[in-house]
Amino acid sequence: MSNGETGFVADVLDTARLIVCIGTGGVGKTTTSAALALRAAQRGRRVLVMTIDPAKRLANAMGLEALGNEPEAVRMPPDTKGSLDAMMLDARRTFDDLIRRTAGDEAPSILENRVYRLMVDRLSGTQEYMALERLYDLYSSGRWDLVVLDTPPSTNALEFFDAPRRTANMFDERVMRWFLPEHRSDAGLLRRVFNPGAVVLRLLAIVGGEQFVSELSEFFGALRIVRASFEERGHEVRRILGDRDTRYVLIASPDTRRVDEALLLRRKLAEERRTIDLYILNRSHHLFEADDLERVTRDSGxxxxxxxxxxxxxxxxxxxxxxxxxxxxxxxSGLSPRDVIRLVPAFDRPIHSLTELQGIGGFLLDEPLPTGNDPGQPA
Amino acid sequence: MHLPPLTFVTGKGGTGKSIITAALALNAARSGQRTLVCELDDHPTMTRLFGLPDDLGVEPTATRDGVHVANFRGMPVMQAFLRTFVPSRRVTDLLLRNRVATTFFESAPGVMDAVALDRVADILSDGRWDRVFVDLPATGHALTLLRLPASMAEMIGVGDLAARVRRLADIMADPARAALVVVTLPEEMPVTETLEFCSTIRREVDIRLGAVVVNALRRLPLDADERSRIDRIARATEEAQPQASARIRLALRLGNFWHDEDQRGLIRLEEELPSTDRITVPFVYHKESERDLVEQIAASLRQREPEGGAA
Incomplete structure (x- = not known):
């Protein structure tokens, strides 16, 4: 392992204000996020790790009963310079809080609207929207030097980056206008010009009934009030995601499929001028050699x-x-020579406490691999 | 495993649910059933597993294995859906060419899910298929999707759409016609999530839990005596072969940890879901390709009878 790479990871932990951990589900993303946050805290920073995954065991490993929507302090070893807080996103609570804060007198009626209740509770996409909403609050509070964000487990991490745009779209002025009363009054099908809003409304009335349309209308009418806040947030969040102190860590495993997903993600992000700063391959079994068994049995005596x-x-x-x-x-071979890869071997024990989390940090940072060569390096 | 005409497959991300879906479909097709796999994903995986081009349409496409594949995502499905309400192709085309309208369809949560599910109900009623497998998204989103017919029925009381939604809810609730298969790994976290998911499904969705497929089961049954013998042999070569010796001992710890963890996972599933079939699929250490992995898993699914539980 070259010092350059070690120094690079340490540098990321020491200077980033936001670390976004991306990758598909099932590769230990949440655990890695916690391990990175722990190391940064041990290096003296005030760190918050924000996860989406209700991983109770990880909470326990950090000495917490469970993770909640509010950051909670993790008890660190006595000599720790920095601090670590952890929290788990509650999408529904976050959305409700946002409405209460921004909608004023309208808040109770929005919160009780059936369309809202169903949307926030049961429909997809809300998690991504709300993760970014909450992120904005916490990031800009000044309480932490670094926020480590474990993104929602989606098949495609691109969906996450797309969330601000989709949120903005949902509250698109033109869409909302369809549902406002002054427009509905002349919503006769296909008037002089083609009016898609009228067609959509008419369709919804046919298929869903008038009652449904009037609830939708009420919902959009009310949300119009919070829209300005949404837009402002969306804009701010995009700015934070593009900030030079925001670093991206891609977490995968050495499995061919995961590697191909990682390379695809890299290309897609490059199209949006985003770069991945660090590649972490978890659950690696790279150490074992074909002649180990023979060497050991031959020489054991x-x-x-x-x-x-x-x-x-x-x-x-x-x-x-x-x-x-x-x-x-x-x-x-799919990366540029400057890109940094770190390997984390498959665990041979459960993650029970900060000690094991710290061990993972060791692989990411400063301790050489226990045995074998290090295929993470360019040949 | 006895599966009804409509099987929904889901699982936590990374458990291999798409591979299991493909393997189940492959076995069904090879036993002579007219088999269709429906994907509900913007990023299809069945196309890759069955060697088809990525831009798969709404219409079922035949693979060389006899399985048919269709993707129920995106505007073509919306087009088909709108056509059932608006006979004029000109109007639906105009609507779908309108940026504001497509923006609304794509970004209003749940709209595309509802349309995809409606398509599943259509496919089922057209009589062309003996077995339809729906490769659902990962558990979180899948729960949303499976609840959708009931939540929509609650939201929309009357009208054509209500009738269509109820049609699907009725099919799902009929144990002879539909079942849900949940794919998990035997590891602690996936098992915990699977148990939580299954209990939520039981509480909130009217559908039969057909089976839990325990994928990638790692077995290394060594007794205490054998474990210490391997350790002794490896330690005896610590000086002559330090690296090989360390790797053998690491492998021993890994193998024991995996075996014990997976056995614990199986026991928890057995204790907490006593009346649900459990089908175990061994870990695949070597695969030539993703396609080869599907074949290997299809072979082990054919051999394996459910372990315990009611048939």
Whole structure:
């Protein structure tokens, strides 16, 4: 491991104001986010880790009963210079709070509107919108030097970046206008010019009934009031996401499919002029070598035979190692030589406490890998 | 595993639900059933697994395995949906070419989900298929989707759409016609989430829980005696072969940890979902391609009878 790379990760932890962890589900994104946040706190910063995933075990590992919508302090070892708070996004609470704060007298009627209740509770996309809304509040509060954001587990992390635009679209003035009373009065189908709003409304009335249309209308009418705030937020959030002190960490595994997803994401983000600052490959089995078993049995000097189940299993583990080494190479060859990859070996124990989280940080930062070569480096 | 005509498949991200869906469909098609897989995703995976071009349309496309695949996302599905209410193609075309209208359809939460589900109900009633598999999004979004017929029925009391929504809710509630398959890994966190998901489904959605597929089960059954023997052998070569010795001991810890964790996961599923079929699929250590992975999993699904639970 070169000092350059170690220094790079440390530098990210020391200077970033926001670290956005992206990647598909099931690769340990939440755990890695917590490990990064812990290390940054140990390096002296006031850190908040914000997760979407209700991972109770991770909360317990940080010494918390459970994570809630409000940041809670994690008890750190006595010699820690910085601090760590953790929280889990509650999309519904965040949305309700936003309405209460911005809608004034209209707030109660919005909060009771059936369309709103169904939308906020059961319909998709709300998590992404609200993650960004909450992020804005916390980021700009000045209470933390660094916020580590664990993005919602979506099949495609691009959806996350698209959320501000979609939020803005949903409250698009032109769409909202369809539902406002003055427009509905002349909503005769296909008047002189083609009016899509009228067609949509008419369709909704046919398929959903007048009652539904009037509730929708009430909902959009009320939301018109909070729209300005949404727009302003959307604009601010886009600014924060594009800030030079915002760093992007992509979390994947060395599996071919995950690597291909990572490279695709890199290309898509590049189109939007975003760059990924650090690639972390979790659950790596890259260490094992084909002749390990033979070397050990040959030189052990004992007459004890290796148990058959283990002798049969080890070569399969080596197959995984070969797959993972190839995966790392595949990622490496799709990146520029300056891009930084860190490997985190598959865990051989559960994450029970800060000690194990700290161990993960070790792989990301300053401790050399225990054995074997390091295929994370360019050849 | 006995599956009804309509099977919804979901699972936490990273559990392999799409691969399992593909393997289930492959087995159905190979046993002579007319089989369709419906994807509800902007980023299709079935196309890759079955070697089809990515821009798959609403109309079922045949693969060389006999499975048909369709994607129920995007404006073509919306077009088909609108046509059932507005006979004029000219009007629907105008509407879908309008930026404001498409913006509304795409960004108003749930609209595209509802349209996709409506399409599933259509497909089921046209008599062309013996088995329809719906590759749902990951559990969080899937819950939203599965609740949709009921929430819409609550929101929209009358009209054609209400009737269409009720039609799907009725199919889902009929255990002879529909079931939900949940894919999980035997690891602690996925099992916890799966148990929570299943209990939410039982409480809130009227659908039969058909089976839990426990994917990527890692087995290394070593007794305490064997474990310490491997450790002794590895330690005896600590000086002559320090790196190989360390790796063997790391492998031993990994293998034991995986085996024990996965067995614990299986036991929890058995204890908390006693009346649901559990189907285990062994971990695949080596695959030539994603396609090969589907074949390997299809083969193990064919061999495996449900472990316990009611048939």
């Amino acid at each position: 004992t007459t004890e035979p290796m148990p058959g189940a283990f002798s049969r299993w080890y070569p399969r583990l080596v197959q995984l190692a070969e797959r993972d080494r190839a995966g790392v190479q595949r990622l490496r």
